[in-house]
Amino acid sequence: MTFVKKSLAITLAVATCALSAYAFAEGHKQSPEESAVAYRQAAFTMIRHHFGAMGAMVKGDKPFDAAEFSKNAEAVAALSKFPANGFIAGSYSVKTDTIKTEAKPKIEQNADDFKKKMDTFQVEATALVDAAKAGNMDTIKPQFGKVGESCKACHKEYKED
Numbered sequence: 446m447t448f449v450k451k452s453l454a455i456t457l458a459v460a461t462c463a464l465s466a467y468a469f470a471e472g473h474k475q476s477p478e479e480s481a482v483a484y485r486q487a488a489f490t491m492i493r494h495h496f497g498a499m500g501a502m503v504k505g506d507k508p509f510d511a512a513e514f515s516k517n518a519e520a521v522a523a524l525s526k527f528p529a530n531g532f533i534a535g536s537y538s539v540k541t542d543t544i545k546t547e548a549k550p551k552i553e554q555n556a557d558d559f560k561k562k563m564d565t566f567q568v569e570a571t572a573l574v575d576a577a578k579a580g581n582m583d584t585i586k587p588q589f590g591k592v593g594e595s596c597k598a599c600h601k602e603y604k605e606d
């Protein structure tokens with residue numbers, strides 16, 4: 446074998462190994478429905494992180510820091526666009542050892558209302574970014590409340606307790 450042929454053979458052997466490792470991983474990967482549940486739960490976990498940071502300031506558990514508040518408001522507004530991607534057909538009955546949805550199956554039959562509630566959340570979260578720019582709690586507080594209401598309105602209908 447020439448050096449080039451030898452290298453080629455080695456490269457091919459490595460590639461074949463990599464491919465079968467990939468195939469193995471493929472065989473054990475999450476189904477699209479499981480992946481969608483993990484995705485939306487991850488998005489909501491991030492939303493809660495930033496929403497909670499603002500909540501602590503609104504409640505007075507943490508001193509108000511206008512820049513910090515704005516950063517969190519922007520994060521929630523940006524993240525509010527993501528959960529909708531994870532609500533796909535067939536994902537409402539996912540229950541495995543590691544992934545278990547709390548979304549109610551009736552989301553599918555009430556898709557328009559669910560979308561309306563998601564839109565309201567996005568609109569209110571974006572309005573909070575503007576309210577935060579004012580830099581004072583009097584302006585922020587009512588708008589923060591509206592965002593919180595939008596979470597609750599949806600959870601009440603479409604999320605298991």
Ligand code: HEC
Binds near residue numbers: 482490496545597605
């Ligand atoms: C339009 C509906 C809707 C809106 C708006 C909404 N949620 Fe949810 N949320 C859900 C549903 C449905 C689930 C359950 C997802 C699942 O388990 O598959 C959920 C799950 C969650 C979870 C649990 C995630 C996990 O790891 O299981 C948190 C935390 C959460 N939401 C926080 C929030 C916060 C905070 C807001 C508002 C700032 C919000 N949500 C707005 C529908 C909504």
